[in-house]
Amino acid sequence: MSKCTGVLFLSICFFSITAGISHAITRTGAYSDGNFGSFTEFTGGLAASPLREFFVYMCGTGSNGTNSFLGFTPAEWAPLSEGSCGGSRSCIQGVYAGVRPTPDVFEATCRWTETTTIAGVAAFMYTGYDPENPVIDIACSSGSGLPLAPSIETEANSAVIRTLTQNTPIFPGINNAPFDVLDTAILSVTSTGSAIQINGATTSFFDEAGPTDTFDFAIFAPWITEQGDWRACTIALRSSSFGPRPIPTMSEWGMGIFAALTAAASIWAIRRGTRTA
DSSP: OOHHHHHHHHHHHHHHHHHHOOOOOEEEEEEEEEEEEEEEEEEEEEOOOSSOOEEEEEEEEEOSSOOOEEEEESTTSEEEEEEEOSTTTOEEEEEEEEEOSOSSOEEEEEEEEEEEEEEEEEEEEEESBOSSOOEEEEEEEEEESSOEEOOOEEOTTEEEEEEEEEEEEOOTTOSSOOOEEOSSEEEEEEEOSSEEEEEEEEEEEESSOEEOOOEEGGGTOTTOOSOSEEEEEEEEEOBOTTOOOOOOOHHHHHHHHHHHHHHHHHHHHHHHHHHHO
16 A cells, blocks of 8 residues: 555544544443332342443332332432322332442442332433533423323433333232333332332433423333323433534535545655655
8 A cells, every 4th residue: 555545544534433433421231120028228239330320210119198218328329309109199209310439339228218018129320421410300290090201301412211100000911020121111010919019210312402202101011001100200311521423514524535635645746756856
């Protein structure tokens, strides 16, 4: 390969590589668990990771109508939302967020005031978030019937998480369903024999700024019914300040190639001048 061809090749490659670099927020993991018994707290064990991940962690449990959360560990994680389900207020949900406190295995614990018989958790982990101000917005809704996560305004290149806690009557085909960790949704279903609690979350990414729109949880769990009390939240996370570099337009590609050709032509002219001198 001649030196001129080499310069052209390296210039185009460099332009192509730098054009594709992106720092957009990325989901790195998910966690789901649930159980029945006698609880005033529930602990989830989270795996080790060298990444400085940002967690969105949801706890759900039952209520006699007056249950409330007492505290959360790690203590430095912020409570984004703590509230009751709608209807007869038969469940509560807490949403917490924070940075991984250690690269080692660690535990996250939710605590509440009443003794309950069902509890579950769901979490997503992310990198590429804005370390100074990671949460764009959060909104929650409570009701009885078909659960819908509310719409919020989000930014371009953001991650959006929707959380769900729902208490429903027993119905055919559901009895302590296994915990599902899917590509974009996690879910646990726990039964006491007379009632079911669903705890889960979904995640998606928004390339453009605008409303997230309301979200129907039956999309990823068709057997979610219109019976029972529920609480759902929508949380948007901000990408790092670098942001993704846009794909070059044809004019930008042309400028890059033109610069490479100019450099190659200059070197060729210098070499030619050297030979004829």
